Amino acid sequence: MIAEIFRIVTENPTQLIGWAIMGGLLVQVGLLVTAGAQRALFERQRAQQEQVRLALEIKAARLKIQAVETEKTAWNGIRKFTVAQKVKEAEDTFSFYLEPHDRKPLPQFKPGQYLTFALNIPGSAKQVVRCYSLSDIGRRTHYRVTIKRCLPPPKTEHPPGVGSSFFCDTVQAGDIVDAKAPNGHFFLDMEKPRPVVLISGGIGVTPMVTMANALTEAGDTREIWFFFGARNSTDHMFKTYMTEIAAKNPNVHMQVCYSKPLPTDVKGRDYQHEGRVTVDLFKALLPSNNYDYFLCGPGPFMESITSDLTAWGVPDAWVHFEAFGPASVKKKAPAKTADAGAPAATAVEVTFAKSGKKVLWDGSHDSVLALADEHGVKIDAGCRAGGCGSCVVAIKSGAVEYAGAPPEVEAGSCLSCICKPKGALVIDA
Ligand SMILES: Cc1cc2nc3c(=O)[nH]c(=O)nc-3n(C[C@H](O)[C@H](O)[C@H](O)COP(=O)(O)OP(=O)(O)OC[C@H]3O[C@@H](n4cnc5c(N)ncnc54)[C@H](O)[C@@H]3O)c2cc1C
Known part of the structure; x- marks a missing residue:
């Protein structure tokens, strides 16, 4: 090979010069093409980044508008709703289309959230508070909830559920019901693109x-x-x-x-x-x-x-x-009664004063309410997530703690569905 090149150089130097020029030109063209391709790639990447940035800005603006609108249209406490329509969905199950009585726009809510109703039921000594999930997305002019009559446990003589029977039997189109604003921690995050x-x-x-x-x-x-x-x-x-x-x-x-x-x-x-x-x-x-x-x-x-x-x-x-009812999804270790042997090192005594029951809290329950449920102590409850306020009970002695920031609740009381005892506790239940 080297001998061949030497022969061409000595026999025909002009051909070599031509090759050298051609080679140089090819290198130049190659460099230009590479630089052009790099520039095009860079431009494409920049355009893609710009697209992502714009999409994020649009999303942030949309979320901001939604938040402002929700804030403008949200309400505190009770709002009156007219039942515009009552539709049978299945046996003992009805949908209620609820229009705000004041006709003002309704706030959006997160898919999965619920309304809390304060029901004045003839024959009930006090207001009955019940939560019902919104069964359609927010339509600005109305909400929809769907309610199934809660039947008594099998082989018992108990009456069917008070709140659900009231909706199924008594509430009709044209009636007015009282509800708190949508609430709840169980919802689909629409911005998270997971299947x-x-x-x-x-x-x-x-x-x-x-x-x-x-x-x-x-x-x-x-x-x-x-x-x-x-x-x-x-x-x-x-x-x-x-x-x-x-x-x-x-x-x-x-x-x-x-x-x-x-x-x-x-x-x-x-x-x-x-x-x-x-x-x-x-x-x-x-x-x-x-x-x-x-x-x-x-x-x-x-x-x-x-x-x-x-x-x-x-x-x-x-x-x-x-969970729509008292059943907790977490598996519970059976709690011991106070006199059933020595308490575990971390166990504390919880006394339900009205019911005259003393039980041990061993940390295996989600809340004081869950402990009460297990021991047959009746505490009214609605959402079981700290949102509706129906499970508030007075603390007679001791203190409670909450997983997050303490909720707004009257001094000397606790939201039993989301609190845990902080040492020995006596509550009025
Ligand atoms: C966040 C959330 C969302 C919900 N969403 C929906 C929804 O979309 N749709 C829906 O239908 N429900 C929903 N629920 C359930 C609803 O809130 C009520 O719990 C349900 O309607 C039962 O209430 P009630 O007043 O009818 O029954 P209650 O009067 O509370 O009675 C409950 C049960 O106890 C039985 N009972 C009555 N007396 C006794 C007694 N002496 N001893 C033992 N048992 C007795 C009753 O027969 C009944 O089975 C939701 C609950 C939550 C927490």
Whole structure:
């Protein structure tokens, strides 16, 4: 090779000069092309960064406008609502369309939040406070809640639930009800673009309908899995809605389970699966476990789903739940009564003065209210999240603590649903 080059140089020096010029030119062109490509890449990156910056600015402006509007239209205390419409959704289940009596615009709320009603029920000595999730997104002119009659526990003679029966039997279109502003910590963060699994049993479907509506009406195309469990078509509420939302939105995967289908119920038309909603079903249908999970339903349903999700490797931070009743989703260690042996080192005595019960708080309950529930001490409760104020009880001695900032509550009282005893405690319950 070297000998060949030497031969060309000695025999034909002009050819070599030509090659050298050509080579130089090629290098120049190469450098120009590379510099041009680099500049184009740089410009593209700058344009992309600018797009992201603009999108963030638009989002921040939108959130600011929403916050200002919500603040302008929010209300403190009670606001009067006229029942514009009462619609039967399933057996013993009705939707109530509520228009503000003052006709002023309503604030937006986060999908999953609830209204707290203060009900003056004939025959009840005091006001009955109950929370009901908003079952549709905010429409500025009206809200919607959907209420199922709370039946007595099986094989008991107790009357059905006071608040839900009042809504189902007595409240009619044209009536006026009192409600506090939307509230609650269980909601879908619309700005977090994660695919979601919305899981519900029975009336627990109400916040899920709002979440699905909020996403689809915003044109959000993230993957949405909607699992709903009912006994059969008699309590399959929002059936038409569920069929339509899945038909119109290819990103919505609707999966309805009937635990006891009627002979007239048709698989594939009325429901997709016979049996209950379970994590095994998720494993069979979902491509992975990488979702945000929202669940609401009866206590045992939520307990089994949350523990099976954990066993499937789903981190707690991805699982969000709302309990409609006293059943707590966390598993509780049985508390010991004060005279049942020596207390654990950290245990403190809680006395429910009116009921004459002394029990030990061993740290395994979420709140003083949960401890009271377990020992059959009746304390009125609504939201169980510190929002509605119906579980306030007087402290006779001792003190309580709260996980976050202490709520606004009268001195000498506590919000029993979110407080824990700080040493021995005596409360008026
Ligand atoms: C955040 C939140 C959101 C909610 N959203 C909804 C919703 O969207 N839709 C909905 O329908 N519900 C919802 N709920 C539940 C609702 O707030 C009420 O808890 C429910 O309607 C029952 O209230 P009630 O007054 O009808 O029953 P209660 O009068 O409180 O009775 C409860 C149960 O106790 C039984 N009972 C009566 N007397 C006795 C007795 N002596 N001993 C033992 N048991 C007895 C009753 O038969 C009934 O089963 C929600 C709850 C929360 C906390």
